């Protein structure tokens with residue numbers, strides 16, 4: 670049995686939209702931070718028979734989740750020249766029951782575990798390209814620390830190690846168990862119906878360049894501002910879709926305003942939101958305890974997780 674682990678990543682500069690739907694190439698560049706603690710553990714084992722079996726968080730996967738796993742396995746089988754089938758078992762070891770995005774860590778761990786089970790020894794770039802075709806954000810979770818996924822490349826690349834900036838990402842969980850529209854569907858709908866989508870794509874390159882140079886200069890204030898600009902511009906593009914895609918809950922807005930208020934009081938706290946209602950807050954680790962205490966005190970916050978920059982995906986057991 671091959672066992673791999675991978676960690677969730679949060680995009681500071683967002684990916685939203687596809688340049689090529691079939692190959693799943695992003696329309697815009699993105700920049701992310703892989704987070705410690707938010708871990709997926711995936712086992713892959715060769716089995717006799719004509720079908721792959723997929724168990725996600727203790728339940729047999731069906732429908733689209735099953736098909737996405739099989740599609741990734743098909744990519745690997747084609748590379749290995751194999752028609753072997755696999756049993757895949759994956760667990761999200763996130764310290765919460767809330768629906769935090771787990772596809773990035775999940776597909777990264779799957780690419781690593783399943784490629785080894787099939788006897789392939791792929792480079793990180795190759796693994797990242799395989800994971801990207803399943804879910805573009807997963808390409809970034811192959812790497813630890815700060816990573817980028819460009820529009821001109823098949824794979825993500827590391828930009829800086831986890832220790833490059835001494836920060837924390839605070840994840841303010843605002844709602845439980847609600848199934849919103851998935852990111853793949855929502856970004857295609859945005860591209861098809863939003864009059865702001867082209868403007869989003871046209872401006873994304875400059876946002877990425879701003880975020881990346883701030884990161885390289887270790888300028889957290891500038892990085893935080895670029896991060897807020899990217900998330901609000903992304904959400905603006907989807908709000909203008911028809912019908913509009915609305916991931917903000919009242920609680921999300923309450924946390925966003927609280928973060929701006931904390932900035933008014935001198936804290937370096939910046940927010941970002943993905944395809945869901947939770948708010949992720951970037952801050953220097955020295956300020957994290959005080960900011961976490963302020964956020965925990967908000968009625969809008971059900972639970973607050975504190976994540977440090979994390980490591981790359983890794984194989985923890987191999988046959």
Ligand code: DP6
Pocket residue numbers: 679680682683684685693699770772803804805806807852853854942943944
């Ligand atoms: C808002 O990677 O889930 O989290 O490639 O269709 O699987 P697919 O989309 P996915 O989209 C992530 C969108 C985002 C921003 C980001 O992570 O960059």
